[in-house]
Amino acid sequence: MNAFEQLEIRVPGPHQAFEDVVAEILIACGLAERRIRVHRGDGGVDAFYGRYSDDGGVTVFQAKYFLRPWGDAQKQQIRDAYATARNSVDFNLAEWRLCTPARPTRQDVRWFDGWRAKLDRFVDLVDGDDLARLLLSPEAVGARKLLQRWGIEGIDG
Numbered sequence: 001m002n003a004f005e006q007l008e009i010r011v012p013g014p015h016q017a018f019e020d021v022v023a024e025i026l027i028a029c030g031l032a033e034r035r036i037r038v039h040r041g042d043g044g045v046d047a048f049y050g051r052y053s054d055d056g057g058v059t060v061f062q063a064k065y066f067l068r069p070w071g072d073a074q075k076q077q078i079r080d081a082y083a084t085a086r087n088s089v090d091f092n093l094a095e096w097r098l099c100t101p102a103r104p105t106r107q108d109v110r111w112f113d114g115w116r117a118k119l120d121r122f123v124d125l126v127d128g129d130d131l132a133r134l135l136l137s138p139e140a141v142g143a144r145k146l147l148q149r150w151g152i153e154g155i156d157g
Helices: 014-028 072-086 106-116 128-135 138-149
Strands: 047-049 058-063 093-099 122-126
Touching: 014 047, 014 058, 014 128, 014 138, 058 072, 072 093, 072 106, 106 122, 128 138
Parallel strands: 058 093, 093 122
Antiparallel strands: 047 058
């Protein structure tokens, strides 16, 4: 189990913990600038890079704590989160990245690739392996310490 998969057995709120640590990693590594506080929904945005304006574009990161193969409900959550960000009146969506804790199955990848091929924006998947690599960067020391406080095993300072 990678550090993010362990959240399910180590912390009471693994979904929120995953969102928190992903944002910490992304911001520390310079991939995102800010988080969005949830108040009546997050607008399809957990963390982002760019400016909320009509100019330029925003790269959006959406964290979904999916550990098992994606069923219809998970696929619908992905579609809905993207559509919410894509149709936002607050910013112009440039890129949308789905962050998940686990390595996807081949069926998940096949579905995701087929779905994103139909979209008019760049969409990518940042899975547990990608996040684990980012977690090793010197900039992500805060995220490593957070995971250690939660009792996640296999995390070096």
